Amino acid sequence: MKENLPNVTEVVSAYSSLIVYFDLVKWKKNLPKDKLVFEHLKETINGLLSQPLLPDEHPSRLIKIPVCYEGEFATDIHDVASANNITAEEVVALHLSKTYRVYMLGFLPGFCYLGPVDEKIAISRKPQPHPVSPGSVGIAGMQTGIYPLASPGGWQIIGRTPLKLFNSHATEPALLRAGDSVQFFAINKNDFNDIQNAPVLPEGNL
Amino acid sequence: MLDTVQDMGRYGWQHLGVNPGGAMDKMSAKVANILAGNDCGEAVVELHFPASSLFFEQPALIALSGADFSATVNGDEVPMLHPIMVSKYSILQFHKISCGARAYLAVNGGLDVPEWLNSYSTHLKAGAGGFKGRPLQNDDEISLKKHTDVCTILGKKEFIVLPWKADTAWDHDEPEDIYLLAGNEFNRLSDDSKELFIDQSYTITTQSDRMGYQMKGEPIFTDANEEVISSGVNFGTIQLLPGGQLTVLMADHQTTGGYPRLAHVISAHHYKLAQMKPGDTIRFRFVSISTAEELLVKQHQHLLQLKNACAFRLQQYLNGKS
Numbered sequence: 093m094k095e096n097l098p099n100v101t102e103v104v105s106a107y108s109s110l111i112v113y114f115d116l117v118k119w120k121k122n123l124p125k126d127k128l129v130f131e132h133l134k135e136t137i138n139g140l141l142s143q144p145l146l147p148d149e150h151p152s153r154l155i156k157i158p159v160c161y162e163g164e165f166a167t168d169i170h171d172v173a174s175a176n177n178i179t180a181e182e183v184v185a186l187h188l189s190k191t192y193r194v195y196m197l198g199f200l201p202g203f204c205y206l207g208p209v210d211e212k213i214a215i216s217r218k219p220q221p222h223p224v225s226p227g228s229v230g231i232a233g234m235q236t237g238i239y240p241l242a243s244p245g246g247w248q249i250i251g252r253t254p255l256k257l258f259n260s261h262a263t264e265p266a267l268l269r270a271g272d273s274v275q276f277f278a279i280n281k282n283d284f285n286d287i288q289n290a291p292v293l294p295e296g297n298l
Numbered sequence: 299m300l301d302t303v304q305d306m307g308r309y310g311w312q313h314l315g316v317n318p319g320g321a322m323d324k325m326s327a328k329v330a331n332i333l334a335g336n337d338c339g340e341a342v343v344e345l346h347f348p349a350s351s352l353f354f355e356q357p358a359l360i361a362l363s364g365a366d367f368s369a370t371v372n373g374d375e376v377p378m379l380h381p382i383m384v385s386k387y388s389i390l391q392f393h394k395i396s397c398g399a400r401a402y403l404a405v406n407g408g409l410d411v412p413e414w415l416n417s418y419s420t421h422l423k424a425g426a427g428g429f430k431g432r433p434l435q436n437d438d439e440i441s442l443k444k445h446t447d448v449c450t451i452l453g454k455k456e457f458i459v460l461p462w463k464a465d466t467a468w469d470h471d472e473p474e475d476i477y478l479l480a481g482n483e484f485n486r487l488s489d490d491s492k493e494l495f496i497d498q499s500y501t502i503t504t505q506s507d508r509m510g511y512q513m514k515g516e517p518i519f520t521d522a523n524e525e526v527i528s529s530g531v532n533f534g535t536i537q538l539l540p541g542g543q544l545t546v547l548m549a550d551h552q553t554t555g556g557y558p559r560l561a562h563v564i565s566a567h568h569y570k571l572a573q574m575k576p577g578d579t580i581r582f583r584f585v586s587i588s589t590a591e592e593l594l595v596k597q598h599q600h601l602l603q604l605k606n607a608c609a610f611r612l613q614q615y616l617n618g619k620s
Contacts, residue, residue, distance in 0.1 A: 104312040104530045106554050109482075111530035113309065116565070116591060117598045130587045197315040198528065198554030201424045205528060217556075219540060232556075233525065240315075241423055258315075260414065260426035266314040 096140055097133075105270075106196055107205070112137065154191070154273045157238070157253050159229050160284040161187075165252035172215050172231060172248050183250060186210040187229075187276060192236060194272040202240035202258025202266040206274055209236050217246035227252045229276070240266075254279075254288035300346040300508075303409060303428035303440075304549075306339050308417035312553040318533070319419040319427075322400050322508060322549045323572035325597065326364030329464050330404035332605045333361030333381045335446075335612050340408040341418035343434070345401040349392040350434055352403070357386050357448050359406035363464070365398025365573060371457045381460040381612065383448045388456060399575040407444035422508075422550065451619045462611050464604055474499070477567050477585045477593070481536065483526060483558035491518035495560065496582060500544065504576040508550040511571070513580070517542025520558060531555040534563030534571070536582075546571065566593035 097103075101113040112133065119129040161169065161184045173180045192206035199205075209231060217232045221244035224230070228239045230247025239245055240257035257267045268274065279287070304327065307320025321327035321344055328338040343352075347367050362369055362378050369376050370391050371384055378401075384390065392401070411418050411429050420428025429440060452458060487495065498515050505512040519542050531537070535547045537557035546563065547555075548571070563571055564585065574580065 102309045102312060102318075104553060106529045107527045109529040111312075111532060113532075116594050120591070120595055128587055129591055196528075196554070197313060198530075199315055199552045201314060201316045201421070203315045243423065258424065260421075260424050260431070265316070265415070270313065 097136065104198075106198060110137075150269065150271060152271050152273055154275065155268060156275050156277060157255060158279040158283065158287060159187075159251040159253050159276045160279050160281055161251040162281055165228075165284075166250050168218075168230075168248040169250045172213055172250055175215050176212050178212060183213050184278060186213045187231075187236065187250060188278060192274045192276075194268050194270050194274060195235075196270050197266060197268065200239065200241055200243055200258075201260075202268070204237055204257070204268045204274075206236045206238075208234040215248050218248065219246075221246045224249060225252065227254060227257070229253060252284070254284045299348060299350060299433060299435075301350045301434040302344050302420040302422070302432075303341050303411050303418055303434075304344045304420060305341050305418040307549070308415050308419050308421070308427065311415050312530075315553055316415060316421070316424070317551055317553050318417075319421055319550055320417070321402065321419075321572075323364050323402070323569045325466075325569035325601070326400070326573075327402045327404075328601055329379065329466065329604065330361045330363040330402040332601070332608050333363070333379065333464055334359055334404035334406045335381070335609070336404055336406060336408055338601075338605070340404065341411055341428070343403040343409070345392065345403060346399070347392060347395045347401075349401065351392070352390040354384050354386065354388045354390070355439075356442070356445065357384060357388075357452060358442070359383050359446055359448055360390070361404050363402045363404075363466075365401040366396040367392035367401050368394045368396050369401075374457070376457065376459060377463070379464040379466065380462065381608075383452055383458045383460070385449075385452050385456050395575075398573040400572060405442060406446050407442040410441040410443045451616075460612075460615060462608070464608070465600075472581075473570070474579060474581050475583050476571060476580050477564045477590065478536070478561040478582050479564060479587060479590055480584060481559035481561045482529070483520075483538070484560045486520040486522070486524065486558055487538075487560065488519055488521050491520070494518050496584070499579045499581055502574055502576050502578050502580065506576055508548055510548050510551060511546045511574075513544040513546060515544070518544075526556050526558050528554045528556045529559070531559065532562065534565070534568055535559050536561045536563065548572065564590040564593065566590065566597050 099115040099118040104111040169180045173183050195205045214234050224239045224245040226241050228249045229251040230249045232247040304321040307318035309318050327342045331338050331340050361381050366378050371388050414427035425431040500513040500515040503512045503514050537545050
C-alpha cells in the first residue's frame with residue numbers, strides 16, 4: 093500500500109486494523125484549505141482497499157522452533173493445565189499438535205502473535221504483567237507467542253526456546269515475519285543448552 | 299541517570315515490532331539542533347535530571363532546549379535556547395530542575411554514533427542504536443561527525459552566549475490542557491465514566507517513564523468486559539487498564555496493545571506531555587481533527603521560520619567574526 097501513498101512514513105498492520113503514519117504538512121500543501129488531510133487520506137485508503145489484492149510478495153515459510161517445556165522454563169504450565177482440567181503433559185502435546193500462522197509481529201522487537209491454539213489450552217492473560225525471560229513461549233486467549241527479549245508480560249508461560257527471535261545485528265533482525273507458518277518441537281534441557289551455546293544458531297530450521 | 303542519544307525516531311520497522319522511539323519532546327530536540335546549526339534530524343542527547351556533566355575535549359558550538367536544568371559552563375550560568383560557544387576543556391553541568399522534565403543538548407556537527415535501522419535513537423529494550431544501545435555512563439566519549447572551528451571567535455574566553463534566542467511561544471494555551479482525539483474504544487466507556495474522563499484532573503504517577511505515563515484519577519470503566527484484539531498503538535495513545543486507571547503511551551511505546559484505546563493525544567501536544575513529570579496534573583480536552591491538524595501545521599511553520607532566522611543569524615555571526 094505504501095507505494096501508492098506518497099508522504100506516508102509507515103503503515104502498521106495488526107489482526108484487523110491498520111495504522112497509517114503520514115506527513116501532515118506535506119499533504120496539507122497539496123490540498124484545498126478547507127479539506128482535512130485525515131478525510132482525504134481516508135478516502136484514498138478506502139479506494140486502495142477496494143482494489144483486488146496482489147499476491148503476497150513473500151512466500152510463506154515453515155519454521156520449526158525447538159521449545160523446552162520443562163521446570164523453570166514453564167512457570168505457568170500448571171495454571172494452564174488446571175484451568176483447563178488437563179495435565180501439563182497434555183498441555184505440551186496440544187501445543188505441539190498444530191501448525192500455527194504468524195498473524196503479525198508487534199508489542200516488542202520480534203514478538204510474534206501465533207495462533208490459533210487448541211481451545212483446550214486457551215487461557216486468559218494474567219491480571220498483572222510479570223517479568224518474562226527472553227525466549228519464553230506463552231499463551232493468551234487463543235494465541236501463542238514468543239518473547240524475544242526480557243520484558244514485563246501478561247501471557248501464561250509454558251516453555252522456552254533457545255533460538256534468538258530478534259538479532260539487532262542481522263540485516264533481517266526478526267527470525268519470523270507475518271504470514272510464516274510455525275511448528276514447535278519439544279527438546280530437553282541438555283538440547284536447550286547445546287543449542288543456546290552453539291556458536292552459530294541454525295536459522296530456525298533444525 | 300537516564301541520558302540517551304535520540305533523534306526524530308526510527309520509522310519503518312514497526313511491522314517487526316520495533317517501535318519508533320526517538321526524543322520524547324521532538325520539538326525541543328529540533329529547536330536545539332536548529333540553534334546549533336544542525337539539521338533537525340541530527341542526534342542529540344536527551345537528559346533527565348540528575349543529568350550527566352559533560353566535558354568538552356574540543357571547542358564546540360552547542361545549544362540547550364526543553365527542560366531548564368539550570369546549566370552552567372565552568373560554574374557560570376548559561377541560558378537555554380541560545381547558541382553557545384564553549385572552549386576546549388569546558389565542563390557543562392546541570393544543577394536543578396527549574397521547569398520541564400527533559401533537556402536536549404545539540405552540538406554543531408552532530409554526534410558521531412552509528413545508525414541502527416536508519417536512526418540514531420537509543421532502543422533500550424533491544425540494546426541497539428544511539429550510543430552502544432544504552433544510556434550514557436561515566437567516562438563515555440562521543441565524537442562529533444564534523445568539527446566547526448570556533449577557536450578564533452572564542453579567543454581567550456571560556457564561552458560565548460550568542461545574542462539570539464529561540465522563541466518557543468507556541469505553547470500559550472493552558473499548560474494543563476492536553477488535547478485529544480477519540481480512540482476506537484472510547485464508546486465502550488459507561489456514560490458516567492465518559493463524563494469523569496473529561497471532568498476530572500489526572501495526576502502523573504511515579505510509574506512513568508519513556509515507555510508511558512501511568513495516570514492516577516477516579517477509576518473509570520467500560521460497560522461490558524470485552525477483550526480487545528491486539529491493535530496498533532502510538533505515541534499519545536491513552537489506554538484503559540483493567541483496574542480503571544489510564545496509561546498514556548510515550549516515545550518508547552510498544553507497537554501493538556490489547557487494552558481499550560480511549561483516546562489519542564494530538565501530535566501537536568506530544569511535546570507538552572513530554573515535559574511533564576510525576577506529580578503534574580493534566581486535564582483532557584477533546585478537539586476536532588481540524589484543530590489537531592491546524593495546530594500541527596502552525597508548529598511546523600513556526601519551526602521553519604525559526605530555522606531560517608537562526609541559519610541566517612549564525613551565518614552572519616560567523617562571517618562577521620572570522
